[in-house]
Amino acid sequence: MEDKKITSALGSGGKSTNDFVKDIICKYFGNSILENLGDAAYLDINGELSFSTDSFVVEPEFFPGGDIGKLAVYGTCNDLSVSGAKPKFLSFSLIVPEGYKFSDTEKIVASAGAAAEEAGVQIVCGDTKVISASGLKSPLVNTAGLGILKKKLNDYGKIKAGDKIILTSDIARHGMCIVSKREGLNIESEIESDCADLNPIFEVSGYKGVKFARDATRGGVAAVLNEISDKTGLGFLIDEAEIPMREDVKYLCEFLGFDPLSVANEGAALLIVESALSSKILDKIKSVKVGADAALIGEVCSENKVMLKTPIGGIRNVEMPVGELLPRIC
The missing domain is CATH 3.90.650.10 (PurM-like C-terminal domain)
Incomplete structure (x- = not known):
C-alpha cells in the first residue's frame, strides 16, 4: 500500500489540519490543556518561571540514537534545566515540505511525545505549516518551553x-x-x-x-x-x-x-x-x-x-x- 504524502492542505486550517491535530497531535501529545485546542494555552503555575524557545533543522531527521522530534523536546528541556528550572510545558511546531511521507511525520511526532513523557513535560500548544519542497528535504521543528525556576544558574x-x-x-x-x-x-x-x-x-x-x-x-x-x-x-x-x-x-x-x-x-x-x-x-x-x-x-x-x-x-x-x-x- 502506497504511503500517504503530506500536502499543502495539512497547513490550511481546514479539515486536513483538524484531522491531523486530532488523529496525530492529540494521539501522542494528548492532555487536558492541549485538548482545549485554543489559540493559547492557559497555564496555572505559581512561582518564578523560566521560558525558552529553539528551532531544529537537523539533517538527516532520523539518526542513530534519536530524531528531530526527540531532539527538539530534549533540546528545549535542557535549555530550561541549565537555566536552573524544572521543565513543565512545551509548544511544538512543525514545518513540513510538501510531498514528505505522512508516516515519517507521524514517527517524528510519536518520538517527541515519548520524549516529553520521559522528561515529565506536557506539550500544550503548537502549529503545523506545509511549504514547497524546493530546497527542503526534511521537516523543521520549533519548540518553546516553560519551567519552574529552582535556582538561577546563568548568573x-x-x-x-x-x-x-x-x-x-x-x-x-x-x-x-x-x-x-x-x-x-x-x-x-x-x-x-x-x-x-x-x-x-x-x-x-x-x-x-x-x-x-x-x-x-x-x-x-x-x-x-x-x-x-x-x-x-x-x-x-x-x-x-x-x-x-x-x-x-x-x-x-x-x-x-x-x-x-x-x-x-x-x-x-x-x-x-x-x-x-x-x-x-x-x-x-x-x-x-x-x-x-x-x-x-x-x-x-x-x-x-x-x-x-x-x-x-x-x-x-x-x-x-x-x-x-x-x-x-x-
Missing part, C-alpha cells in the same frame, strides 16, 4: 577563580553521529547521538554548590568556555586527559580533522561548581544514567583565556570556533 557574576568545572558526559558524540550518517561513512561501530534529558543531573544534585550551567550544543565545549570567559574576564584551565570521549568518536574526529572540543553535543552540560563541594556533586551526578560518564575536567582561573593541558604536559589555547563546522546539526 556570570557568581563565577570565581578556583571554582571547578564538571563535564556531565562524554563529548562530540552527537556531531560525529550526524556527520557519519549524513556522509554514509562506513565505520565499524555505529556512533549514536548523546541526545538526552539533562534534568536528572540537576534533580540529583539538589542544586547545592552549582553556580553556573550551560549545555554544550553548537560549538561544543570550546564555545561555552570561551563565551563564559568573554563575559566574566576570567579563564579556564582544563585537563585533556580528564575529558571523557569514546574511542570511536575520538578516531572519527581525528580522521576527519575535527577538534572534539568544538563538536556539538546534545546530552552534555558544563557545570561550574564550588571547589569544596565538587567531589560530592560529581558523585551525585554519576549516580544517574545521563551523568554516568561525568568528570571533573579543570578549574576557573584569573587569566582571561581558555587553556588546555595536554597529556604530555604542554598548554595550548582553545579558541572560540569560527563559522559553522557542521551545518544543520541540531
Whole structure:
C-alpha cells in the first residue's frame, strides 16, 4: 500500500489540519490543556518561571540514537534545566515540505511525545505549516518551553577563580553521529547521538554548590568556555586527559580533522561548581544514567583565556570556533 504524502492542505486550517491535530497531535501529545485546542494555552503555575524557545533543522531527521522530534523536546528541556528550572510545558511546531511521507511525520511526532513523557513535560500548544519542497528535504521543528525556576544558574557574576568545572558526559558524540550518517561513512561501530534529558543531573544534585550551567550544543565545549570567559574576564584551565570521549568518536574526529572540543553535543552540560563541594556533586551526578560518564575536567582561573593541558604536559589555547563546522546539526 502506497504511503500517504503530506500536502499543502495539512497547513490550511481546514479539515486536513483538524484531522491531523486530532488523529496525530492529540494521539501522542494528548492532555487536558492541549485538548482545549485554543489559540493559547492557559497555564496555572505559581512561582518564578523560566521560558525558552529553539528551532531544529537537523539533517538527516532520523539518526542513530534519536530524531528531530526527540531532539527538539530534549533540546528545549535542557535549555530550561541549565537555566536552573524544572521543565513543565512545551509548544511544538512543525514545518513540513510538501510531498514528505505522512508516516515519517507521524514517527517524528510519536518520538517527541515519548520524549516529553520521559522528561515529565506536557506539550500544550503548537502549529503545523506545509511549504514547497524546493530546497527542503526534511521537516523543521520549533519548540518553546516553560519551567519552574529552582535556582538561577546563568548568573556570570557568581563565577570565581578556583571554582571547578564538571563535564556531565562524554563529548562530540552527537556531531560525529550526524556527520557519519549524513556522509554514509562506513565505520565499524555505529556512533549514536548523546541526545538526552539533562534534568536528572540537576534533580540529583539538589542544586547545592552549582553556580553556573550551560549545555554544550553548537560549538561544543570550546564555545561555552570561551563565551563564559568573554563575559566574566576570567579563564579556564582544563585537563585533556580528564575529558571523557569514546574511542570511536575520538578516531572519527581525528580522521576527519575535527577538534572534539568544538563538536556539538546534545546530552552534555558544563557545570561550574564550588571547589569544596565538587567531589560530592560529581558523585551525585554519576549516580544517574545521563551523568554516568561525568568528570571533573579543570578549574576557573584569573587569566582571561581558555587553556588546555595536554597529556604530555604542554598548554595550548582553545579558541572560540569560527563559522559553522557542521551545518544543520541540531
